[in-house]
Amino acid sequence: MPQKILVINGHPDPRPERFVHALAAAYAEGAEAGGHEVRRIAIGELDIPVLTRREDWENGPVPQPLSDAAASIAWADHLVIVYPLWLGDVPALLKAFLEQLGRPGVAIDKGARSLSPGLWKGKSARLVVTMGMPAFVYNWYFGAHSVKSLKRNILNFVGISPVRSSIVGMVEGSAENRAEWLETMRALGRRAQ
Secondary structure, eight states: OOOEEEEEEOOSOOOTTOHHHHHHHHHHHHHHHTTOEEEEEEGGGSOOOOOOOHHHHHHSOOOGGGHHHHHHHHHOSEEEEEEEOBTTBOOHHHHHHHHHHTSBTTTBOTTOOSSOOBSOTTOEEEEEEEOSSOHHHHHHTSTTHHHHHIIIIIITTTTOOOEEEEEEOSTTSOHHHHHHHHHHHHHHHHHTO
16 A cells, blocks of 8 residues: 655755765655655755754744645655764754654644653654664664664654664675665665555
8 A cells, every 4th residue: 555655864964975865765766666655855955943942842833944844744654764873863953853843733732741642643654774883783782772762752752653773784884785775775665664
């Protein structure tokens, strides 16, 4: 069954040589080849203001440059967030994007007092994380903390489930490894997973 898929390229650097861009493009290409409808957001091309006050998060409007992104998330059945691991977490610009759109009235009920106030129920997601270290080190030694935090504290909180992940370690490694990952992304896109 065709899905509506939103691919969020979370790399703040818009230069095309970043492997995150190739992974996001491969997923989108695979999804389109599989008959799915695809929209794309490139974080590095957006003007994303940083939230600094609780009042702005609770009662302020979504900034104009992000209104299309909010509409695309509402439209989507499945989100794909591709990002590089920076200082053990998502890049700051991606975090600012998620904070802006994770606000009451957009992603969560205004005034909700429950543990699951999410307005994005019924959506699924895939996280694709690139890093210089081997993936098994990130999973075993570091406990995949960035992925767990993004999944539990943001995506599940706003109702998105299930959330699957792909960890791309040794991103600056061999050309063969990169080619395999691009084909994996295309296959995942075709299946909308």
